[in-house]
Amino acid sequence: MRKCSLDSLNSVFAKIAEAMALYLPVDGSDGRAVFSKWEDGSVLSNALNTVRSPKDFFFPQSEDLMRFKTEGKNIEIIDIRPESEDFAVFGVRACDVKSFDILDRVFLTEPCDSYYASRREHGVIISLACTRPSETCFCQAFGIDPSTPAGDISCFKTDNEMYWQANTEKGEALLKAIESLTEECTDEAVNEQKEKIRAIMKKLPLASLTTNSFGGGKTTELFDRPEWAELSEACLGCGTCTFVCPTCQCYDIKDFNTGNGVIRYRCWDSCMYSEFTRMAHGNNRISQKERFRQRFMHKLVYYPENNDGLFSCVGCGRCLSRCPISMNIVKVMKKLGGESK
Amino acid sequence: MQKITKEQLIERASALLRDGTVNHVLGWAQGEFDYDITPAVFSDESSLTGNFVWNDFCGANFSKYLVSKCRTLEGKILVFLKPCDTYSFNQLLTEHRFDREKVYAIGIPCEGMADIDKVKAICGDGISSIDCSGEKLSVTSIYEDSPISVNTADVLTERCVNCKSKKHVAYDELLGDEGDILDSARFDEVAKIEAMTPDERFAFWQNELSRCIRCNACRDVCPACTCEVCVFNNPKSGVENKAPANSFEEKMFHIIRAFHVAGRCTDCGECSRVCPQNIPLHLLNRKFIKEMNECYGEYQAGETVGSKSPLTDYTLEDLEPGEVFDRGDINA
Ligand code: SF4
Ligand code: SF4
Ligand code: SF4
Ligand code: SF4
Numbered sequence: 001m002r003k004c005s006l007d008s009l010n011s012v013f014a015k016i017a018e019a020m021a022l023y024l025p026v027d028g029s030d031g032r033a034v035f036s037k038w039e040d041g042s043v044l045s046n047a048l049n050t051v052r053s054p055k056d057f058f059f060p061q062s063e064d065l066m067r068f069k070t071e072g073k074n075i076e077i078i079d080i081r082p083e084s085e086d087f088a089v090f091g092v093r094a095c096d097v098k099s100f101d102i103l104d105r106v107f108l109t110e111p112c113d114s115y116y117a118s119r120r121e122h123g124v125i126i127s128l129a130c131t132r133p134s135e136t137c138f139c140q141a142f143g144i145d146p147s148t149p150a151g152d153i154s155c156f157k158t159d160n161e162m163y164w165q166a167n168t169e170k171g172e173a174l175l176k177a178i179e180s181l182t183e184e185c186t187d188e189a190v191n192e193q194k195e196k197i198r199a200i201m202k203k204l205p206l207a208s209l210t211t212n213s214f215g216g217g218k219t220t221e222l223f224d225r226p227e228w229a230e231l232s233e234a235c236l237g238c239g240t241c242t243f244v245c246p247t248c249q250c251y252d253i254k255d256f257n258t259g260n261g262v263i264r265y266r267c268w269d270s271c272m273y274s275e276f277t278r279m280a281h282g283n284n285r286i287s288q289k290e291r292f293r294q295r296f297m298h299k300l301v302y303y304p305e306n307n308d309g310l311f312s313c314v315g316c317g318r319c320l321s322r323c324p325i326s327m328n329i330v331k332v333m334k335k336l337g338g339e340s341k
Numbered sequence: 342m343q344k345i346t347k348e349q350l351i352e353r354a355s356a357l358l359r360d361g362t363v364n365h366v367l368g369w370a371q372g373e374f375d376y377d378i379t380p381a382v383f384s385d386e387s388s389l390t391g392n393f394v395w396n397d398f399c400g401a402n403f404s405k406y407l408v409s410k411c412r413t414l415e416g417k418i419l420v421f422l423k424p425c426d427t428y429s430f431n432q433l434l435t436e437h438r439f440d441r442e443k444v445y446a447i448g449i450p451c452e453g454m455a456d457i458d459k460v461k462a463i464c465g466d467g468i469s470s471i472d473c474s475g476e477k478l479s480v481t482s483i484y485e486d487s488p489i490s491v492n493t494a495d496v497l498t499e500r501c502v503n504c505k506s507k508k509h510v511a512y513d514e515l516l517g518d519e520g521d522i523l524d525s526a527r528f529d530e531v532a533k534i535e536a537m538t539p540d541e542r543f544a545f546w547q548n549e550l551s552r553c554i555r556c557n558a559c560r561d562v563c564p565a566c567t568c569e570v571c572v573f574n575n576p577k578s579g580v581e582n583k584a585p586a587n588s589f590e591e592k593m594f595h596i597i598r599a600f601h602v603a604g605r606c607t608d609c610g611e612c613s614r615v616c617p618q619n620i621p622l623h624l625l626n627r628k629f630i631k632e633m634n635e636c637y638g639e640y641q642a643g644e645t646v647g648s649k650s651p652l653t654d655y656t657l658e659d660l661e662p663g664e665v666f667d668r669g670d671i672n673a
Contacts (some may be wrong), residue, residue, distance in 0.1 A: 029548060030619040031462070048466050048626075051617055054555065061554065062584035083406075132484065134466035136372055194505050203483045205374065205469045234380040234406070238558035239583075252583055267584030270556075275574055324558045324615035325401065326377035 001190065002164045002175060002182040009162055013038050013090070013177045018123070020086040023057065025050050035089065044091060048134050053246035053318065054089055054096050058119045059103060061243075062267040065115070065253070069261040080263075088124040095139040095314040096295035097127045099246035102303070102312045106249050124170050127151035128317065131197060136317030138206040138330060144314060146196035156190045163190050205263065206315075206330060213337035216305030222297065227335050232292035234325045239270035241319040241328065242295065247312045250276070271295050296332045342477060342493070344450050345516055347395040348423065353447065354393070355386045357419055360393060363445050364416030369399045375471040378458045380406060382414065395421075396473040397455040400498060402611050404429035405564040407439040414552050418444050423451040424520050425500070427511040428607035428643030429564035434511075436605070438567050448509035450517035453493065458619075460496045464489050497579065499623065500610025503527035510644055527608065528631045530624055551594050552618040555584055559612035559622050562574035565602040595625060603629040606652030607643040636660045636668070 016022045022038040025045040031231050033047035035054060067078040079183040100120075107116035125147035130137075139146055148154065152171035156163040164182060166172045175182070201207060214222075252269040255262045269276055271294045274283060285291045303312035319328045333339075356364045370381035376398040383389045403420050407430075410418055422430055427448060434441055455478065461468065463484065464480045472479040478491040505527055507520035534542060557573075560566045572578040573594065582594075599606075608630060612622040633640055637651035637659060651659075 028552070030511075032619060034552075059421075132466055135468050135483070136466075179562040200483070204482070230381075233382055236558065238556050238561040238615075239557040240558045240615075243554045243556045244617055267582075269583055273574070273583070274570075275576065278576070299537075320373075320377065322617040324562050326372050326379045328377075330373060 001185055001187045002179075003161045003180045004164070004178075006157070006162060008181060010041065012162075012178050012181045013042070014040065015181055016088055016090075016174065018175050019174070020088055022088045022090060024090040031329065035091075036296045038090075038143055048130060048132060048137075049093055049096075049316065049318070051244060051318070051322065053091050053099065053244065055099060055103060055246045057087070057089055057123060058100070058116055059107070059249065059251075059268075062265060063115065065264045065266055067261055067263050081118075084118040084122045086122045086124070088126055089127040090155070092125050092130045092149070092151060093130055093316070094127060094144050094146040095137075095316040096246050097125060097149050097151045098139075098142070098144050099312045099316070102247045102307075102314070103249055105307050105310070106166070110287070113330050124174055125151035125155070126153045126171075126174075127157055129154070129156045129193065129197065131157065131193070132199055133197070134205060134317060134321075135205050137204060138164070138209050138315035138317065140201055140204075140207065140315070141211055142311050142313065142315050143207045145198070146201065147194040156193055158189055158193060161189070163187075165190075182238070189292070209330060209333060209339075211300070211311060211333070213302040214333070215309055216301065216306070217289060218301045219297070219305070222301060222333065223293070225336060227245070228289055228293045230325065231332055231335055232289040235272070235288050235292050235327060236324060237274065237288050237291065238324065239268075239272055240322050240324060242270040242272055243268060244318040246316055246320050247299070247314060248295075271298070296329060299329065323331040342473060343397065343452050345395070347393065350395050350449065351389050351393050354383070354389055354419055357445065358384075358386060358389075362417065363419040365410075365414050365418045366393075367403045367410065367418055367420045368393050369395060369401065373499055375466060375473070376455075376460070376468070382410065382418075395449075396471075397453075397478065397493065398457065398471075398473070400454040400614055402426040402429055402564060402609055404560075404609075405562070405567065407444060408433065408567055411443045416443075416507060420444055420446050421449050422446055422509070423449060424507045424509050425451075425504070425607070426607050427509045428641070429507070429609050430511045430643070431603055431646050432607050433564060433567070435643070435648065436567070446512050446514075446649070448515045448519070450520065450625075450631035451507065453497045453504065455493060455496045456498040456614075459498075459647065460491060463491055463496070463563075467668065490631040498610065498614055499621070500608075500614065505608060505641075511646070527627060530621075531627045531631050534624065534628070546592065546626065548560035549620050550595055552620060553591050554618060555582075555591070556617060557595065558615045558617065559620075560598060562611045562615045564607070564609060564611070565605045566598070595622070599625040599629060602626065604633065604640075604652040605642055606630065607641070636665065 017038050023035045024038055025033040026036045026042050027045045028034045033050045035050055050246055067080050069076040107113040128339045129149055152168045164175055166175045238263035238335040250269045251266050253266045255264050272291050299313045304310055313329055357363045359638045366383040368383055369378045369396040372378050378398050380541045404426050464482055465482045467482045468480055469483055470481045478493055479488040480491055481488045503525045504523055505525045506522045508522050511517055572580055575581055606626045610623055633651050640651050
């Protein structure tokens with residue numbers, strides 16, 4: 001374990017930025033935290049979390065995949081990917097770090113998504129323990145401990161210090177680069193903080209939420225539950241919940257006619273949209289109830305069924321705070337699990 | 342604190358369900374933390390008593406729900422409308438979007454709605470409950486030993502700070518006063534943007550709109566956006582898109598939408614209320630309203646049923662195209 005004073009944080013960030021692009025949450029012009037590229041003087045946000053999740057670094061909202069150029073009867077396929085370069089993301093919370101495991105299982109399983117894989121290879125994740133969890137946080141329902149976030153490096157912020165702990169080779173290498181600006185220390189202060197955070201977690205309003213009623217094998221039991229109608233009654237079919245979610249992974253691939261060729265790009269898609277996975281006969285989920293059900297069944301049943309019981313929600317609470325009608329996965333879990341008030 | 346209580350609303354709704362005047366009630370349902378309220382359909386008294394809520398976080402405007410609910414629900418629907426909601430209600434009727442015969446509208450007075458993000462800016466994360474029954478909001482947080490007292494005026498949503506009218510322009514029944522049209526400062530911010538140089542103005546909107554994630558919440562909540570299939574969702578339109586292709590394209594989406602609702606937008610404020618990225622969309626719409634007021638005389642969409650917006654109504658007093666051009670020149 002190493003540490004530096006908070007006063008010296010800017011120079012530590014500067015040192016990292018010498019080696020690679022560094023991103024960290026800063027307060028935007030509207031006061032909400034957003035991951036931005038570090039520049040001299042960038043101030044780390046005090047916010048618990050960003051509205052947009054860090055999945056954007058590995059799975060951007062929209063990206064060009066390739067270009068096609070036709071000349072006579074020949075079609076030339078051009079790889080238009082920019083060279084990937086190393087980058088680091090600082091301040092990732094435990095829930096969001098976990099979301100990368102969930103995305104990895106989708107994108108890195110054969111056939112591996114080389115676009116995603118290259119960014120994962122080049123990215124260094126520096127996580128940050130949560131000292132003031134929000135009422136909307138329920139990571140613990142998924143076995144995540146916010147006091148001890150994973151990642152290549154885990155950081156812990158106390159009143160005056162930042163503590164750094166490397167967990168992987170990539171992390172070791174980066175800590176080496178900032179060695180001169182940090183000093184070796186014991187983990188006493190960090191352990192003390194961990195205990196405090198764990199005590200707070202017990203007091204959170206969603207502390208008792210459980211996943212007992214969900215998981216692989218529950219499809220028949222849950223699919224036709226009458227509660228879906230009521231739960232989805234007011235859903236607008238917007239994409240807010242899916243777009244702010246760190247684990248939502250669906251995308252669409254489209255061709256854009258440039259006039260003298262075609263650019264093939266991919267962009268996020270949302271199961272909440274009426275034209276999602278549209279086929280020749282239309283969308284097989286004809287009403288919003290079915291689209292709504294898909295999102296939650298995917299996270300709570302289908303994904304764990306195919307991934308050794310791992311749920312594809314990390315309890316970050318973004319959909320709780322951003323859904324325009326305040327409907328969300330917690331209300332779904334409580335209602336279907338028989339715990340709603 | 343709202344003047345009318347949740348109990349009064351439940352009592353009235355229950356009576357109307359009991360005597361058969363209505364079969365369903367469109368109202369607000371209790372959430373996990375007092376501020377996360379969901380629009381819901383209540384069809385019996387027990388669900389009303391168990392779940393119905395009316396407090397300072399009942400921002401959702403139900404007018405648009407009538408378009409779908411009038412089609413899918415059997416019988417008559419009771420809808421509770423705040424003053425601003427009644428303008429959307431009238432505008433939808435003007436556009437023949439729902440069957441008035443199927444609706445029983447109760448106007449309820451409103452003291453303004455609170456914005457949870459503003460509450461959190463004061464109290465921080467960790468709010469477990471909010472008591473709205475006193476003069477001030479009483480916020481209980483897991484990080485504080487005693488509740489934090491917050492002035493309602495400090496946390497009002499933008500649209501309530503600049504409330505244009507406390508008057509109910511449509512109802513079958515009123516609980517409370519009819520209310521008055523107010524002198525609001527809602528165009529002040531627009532005037533500030535007009536006073537900018539074109540470059541500053543471009544930078545302002547670039548900064549705001551570049552945050553857009555194209556979740557479509559603004560469009561999907563908007564009572565003026567009731568097309569069966571929006572052009573932006575229709576693969577046959579040629580402009581269908583799920584993500585902004587580039588930063589210019591994003592502005593196109595918003596500008597096209599603002600044009601589309603011009604003359605029909607009642608300035609209900611739902612778009613800005615729901616935007617997860619805090620983009621001040623109301624400023625675009627208000628610019629149109631201000632512009633129309635100045636060019637064609639004061640007009641408020643939804644004030645009456647059947648009124649024609651200046652953009653679809655020709656009169657001899659209308660501005661000549663040349664004068665419009667000159668105005669543009671002055672503003673540039
Ligand atoms: S659940 Fe909420 S955020 Fe998600 S699509 Fe429905 S209204 Fe939008
Ligand atoms: S479903 Fe909601 S709480 Fe779960 S990971 Fe996604 S945004 Fe976070
Ligand atoms: S959900 Fe857990 S890990 Fe995520 S921000 Fe909240 S406390 Fe931290
Ligand atoms: S609600 Fe906000 S983020 Fe979503 S599409 Fe509208 S402007 Fe963009």
